[in-house]
Amino acid sequence: MKSINIYEGSQHQWIMFGRDKNKPDNIIDSNQYMVRTANRCLLLDPGGYELFAPMMAAVLHHAPVEQITDLFASHQDPDVISSLSLWDQALPHAKLHAPKIWEGFLRHYGCESIEYVPIADNGGSLKLEAIELQFIPAHYLHSSGNFHVYDPEAKILMSGDIGAALEPGEAPLFVDDFEAHTEKMRYFHQRWMPSNPAKKTWIERVRKLDIEILAPQHGRMFKGDDVGRFLDWFDALQVGMAV
């Protein structure tokens, strides 16, 4: 599994994990992220059951097990967090930050030791040593209880399934040709995002944030001007097309 530093600041780092060559063919490729401060780490959407071993092996290049203190699940899906039972056994004192409405469901993955910290519908924040991360509501995009993570210092928005693209093979880490990339995103957004009003609300909220990198859970990340291009494109896109 590849890991790449996407932000290096004085207080913390953002590391992206993905493009695992040994991943089984019939599961979706996903991006995992880690926010590392001096003594603590937060794993964002740490991945599916099949991905646990390569993910943990990759993490060990950056941090020891005992410093992984927090996990975040943007929503309840298996590609996001079905590895929970294994993290639960590897990290008996960690906390899982996840939407409040999914607690009773997420615990089915196995949650014996990890403390579930429910995120209220209107969001919240997480202090990780010197930095503070914000949980941004993104409900119905595509799950009914859904959050993104914004880091105002690094100017990164981890955007869950928004901005995701489905493409075969080892895609580049960043979007390099926005126009060409839209075709890789269109079906995913139209089919997996159910609500135009929810989309509008999210865009209004996110346009107020200063974002340098938009980091989705699947596919390539957006950097610089491509973030604004993506928001414009998404704004114009009609979603919920399977009715």
Place this chain on the structure above:
Amino acid sequence: MNHQTKTQFIAVASITSELTAVISISKEISLAAANAKAIAFRAGDKARGFQPITDFINDLAKEMIQNIEIINELATSLCRITIKEYRKTEAFNKFELITTTCGSAVHAHSMQKPLADAKAIVQNCQLQFKRDVALLMDHLDTVTQHAKTAGIIATYSRIEASQAGEYLQSLQTVSKSVDNAARKIHDHVQRCIIALSRFGSANK
């Protein structure tokens, strides 16, 4: 899932199924005892020897049901232990894979504790499984003894029934049904014992 875990799941599932049948048959014995008691009451002096037998059969059936309920609880516990062992073994295997694949990772050593903890829990589950199997075997032996006793009583009650005049037929039917039930219970319990015996000598 490895062969051992599969075998454990199958054994636990099969004994649960066998025990359901045993409870049902024990209730039949209890009903037969009540029926026999009513007949013996009507028969009066002709079935004087039969009356205490019916109480004994009834008590025996109750004891059997109580034992089976304990066995059922133990079987449920075995099922939980097997699931826990399966999950912990999965984790242990993943942790071991990580230690072999993370290569020169700076923090590779930090997996040692989760690995050791998972191994200890797996071993503890295996030990607990063996202990519960031993306990369950003891209860199964008790039920086997009860079934044998029921068989002996059935034989004895047939002799008593032979002196019951016009009630002979009814009481012999009761004796026969107790005898059949005792045999069936014995067979079901033996199948439970065979299913569990493959898990070897247990440490009590």
